[in-house]
Amino acid sequence: MRIQHSNMAATGWPECAKSLKGVILDLCGVLYDSGEGDGVAISGSAAAVKKLKESDLQLRFCTNETQATREKFVGKLQRLGFDISVSEVFPPAPAAIAVLKERGLRPHLLVHDGLLDEFDGVDKSNPNCVIIGDAAENFSYKNLNEAFTVLIGLEKPVLFSLGQGRYYKETDGLKLDVGVYMKALEYACDLKAEVIGKPSPTFFQSVLNDMGLQPHEVLMIGDDLVNDVGGAQRCGMKGVQVRTGKYRQIVSRDFSSC
Amino acid sequence: MVARADKRALKAVLIDLSGTLHIEDTAVPGAQEALKKLRKASVAVKFVTNTTKESKRSFKNKFAWQENEIFTSLSAARSLIEQKNHRPLLLVEDSALEDFTGIDTSEPNAVVIGLAPEDFNYQTLNKAFRMILDGAPLIAIHKARYYKRKDGLALGPGPFVTGLEYATDQKASVVGKPEQTFFIQALSDLGCSPSEAVMIGDDARDDVGGAQNAGMLGILVRSGKYREGDENKISPPPHLTCDSFPDAVEHILQHLL
Numbered sequence: 001m002r003i004q005h006s007n008m009a010a011t012g013w014p015e016c017a018k019s020l021k022g023v024i025l026d027l028c029g030v031l032y033d034s035g036e037g038d039g040v041a042i043s044g045s046a047a048a049v050k051k052l053k054e055s056d057l058q059l060r061f062c063t064n065e066t067q068a069t070r071e072k073f074v075g076k077l078q079r080l081g082f083d084i085s086v087s088e089v090f091p092p093a094p095a096a097i098a099v100l101k102e103r104g105l106r107p108h109l110l111v112h113d114g115l116l117d118e119f120d121g122v123d124k125s126n127p128n129c130v131i132i133g134d135a136a137e138n139f140s141y142k143n144l145n146e147a148f149t150v151l152i153g154l155e156k157p158v159l160f161s162l163g164q165g166r167y168y169k170e171t172d173g174l175k176l177d178v179g180v181y182m183k184a185l186e187y188a189c190d191l192k193a194e195v196i197g198k199p200s201p202t203f204f205q206s207v208l209n210d211m212g213l214q215p216h217e218v219l220m221i222g223d224d225l226v227n228d229v230g231g232a233q234r235c236g237m238k239g240v241q242v243r244t245g246k247y248r249q250i251v252s253r254d255f256s257s258c
Numbered sequence: 259m260v261a262r263a264d265k266r267a268l269k270a271v272l273i274d275l276s277g278t279l280h281i282e283d284t285a286v287p288g289a290q291e292a293l294k295k296l297r298k299a300s301v302a303v304k305f306v307t308n309t310t311k312e313s314k315r316s317f318k319n320k321f322a323w324q325e326n327e328i329f330t331s332l333s334a335a336r337s338l339i340e341q342k343n344h345r346p347l348l349l350v351e352d353s354a355l356e357d358f359t360g361i362d363t364s365e366p367n368a369v370v371i372g373l374a375p376e377d378f379n380y381q382t383l384n385k386a387f388r389m390i391l392d393g394a395p396l397i398a399i400h401k402a403r404y405y406k407r408k409d410g411l412a413l414g415p416g417p418f419v420t421g422l423e424y425a426t427d428q429k430a431s432v433v434g435k436p437e438q439t440f441f442i443q444a445l446s447d448l449g450c451s452p453s454e455a456v457m458i459g460d461d462a463r464d465d466v467g468g469a470q471n472a473g474m475l476g477i478l479v480r481s482g483k484y485r486e487g488d489e490n491k492i493s494p495p496p497h498l499t500c501d502s503f504p505d506a507v508e509h510i511l512q513h514l515l
Contacts (some may be wrong), residue, residue: 142419152411190403
């Protein structure tokens with residue numbers, strides 16, 4: 001993993017590293033790129049994770065992965081050579097299920113087929129809310145219309161978005177992420193979605209609680225400036241931006257041609 | 259009639275089509291008779307529409323309108339494309355493609371989005387997304403949130419345009435209602451200013467709000483996509499909210515001429 005050194009100089013690196021007790025890693029775009037089959041591990045990442053585990057630092061994985069259940073994608077990462085277990089991983093779906101229970105909500109799901117098993121024990125009859133995840137091909141016009149129809153039929157429409165990312169990188173190029181469809185439904189129904197997952201502070205806090213650490217003792221490493229780095233820093237953690245995954249060098253555009 | 263101090267001299271009436279004059283293939287009850295009455299009065303009549311589902315020619319066949327009486331968001335889009343010399347990726351219905359005959363669409367360098375449910379699938383939107391990231395401008399024929407089909411409300415192009423704006427951090431150029439330029443362009447060959455014109459439509463924001471922002475009067479009809487309380491969603495509220503197009507015409511004939 002290449003680390004952006006210029007930002008570290010501004011926040012007092014490497015002195016601040018001495019107060020670090022934990023590291024949170026994003027998965028997609030940091031450890032691996034998704035795509036055909038299991039995807040591809042990013043060179044050097046598995047060895048880096050091993051080094052972290054051998055250190056005194058506590059390690060957790062925080063992801064907005066919603067194309068598969070925890071068990072499935074941890075299995076994939078293990079096959080790619082990573083030392084990682086389910087209890088160390090924090091994706092949005094389990095957090096969403098907890099929210100549903102808390103508020104007595106029954107969801108209409110617009111998610112990837114691979115995530116459905118995660119919602120097995122959840123009552124989906126007579127839905128009074130909509131949950132959208134990174135549904136990829138399931139983001140058909142027909143499916144979106146169904147979700148829209150459920151929402152406008154509710155007196156108090158509630159839309160949960162598992163993450164709010166704009167796009168992610170797969171081996172065959174950049175692809176639209178759940179945030180795009182969240183904005184689409186927000187616009188159609190004139191409502192605001194509730195985001196479960198990065199960069200929601202509640203979500204980061206649940207990981208910190210599990211680690212038993214304060215924000216200033218933890219470093220988050222991610223490829224998404226807004227959802228990983230920005231979200232973590234807003235909670236008081238330090239954020240490191242990697243130039244792999246969805247990271248793009250933004251070139252200034254010639255607006256006169258628009 | 260005695261002229262009232264607050265009465266504007268009405269010279270033109272702009273009429274929305276889908277939801278106001280007709281719902282899919284069915285004319286709104288009394289619409290054809292009301293239209294005849296309006297034509298006999300001394301006002302110019304123009305039909306304006308964001309409905310990208312049909313091109314100008316197909317409307318002409320349905321209600322016997324003259325070519326120059328219809329102004330669509332498709333005509334507004336074509337003007338913009340020609341002006342800027344774009345080669346568009348046209349995400350519009352097949353029946354609307356007719357309005358873009360003669361435009362070079364090879365190696366597209368612009369994305370044009372209309373109401374095209376078959377194109378709002380994951381692959382096609384990803385293609386449009388990558389083009390915009392690479393510098394292609396995004397042009398929206400309009401940004402309607404939804405429209406009325408026989409089986410209920412269905413998503414319009416607006417949500418997908420909004421999604422792509424978010425994905426690419428770019429703003430779309432919108433050519434249809436409720437943009438001011440759309441209404442000004444529609445009136446341009448009628449020789450009257452917006453203050454001498456009234457708009458009748460079923461969409462509070464796009465028809466009435468847009469027209470009033472351009473300086474016209476707006477009449478909201480409770481047909482088509484209208485939902486209870488829509489008149490409270492715009493400020494200032496509609497000049498009049500009435501049940502349907504025939505009622506709007508009655509009001510114009512009795513109070514605005």
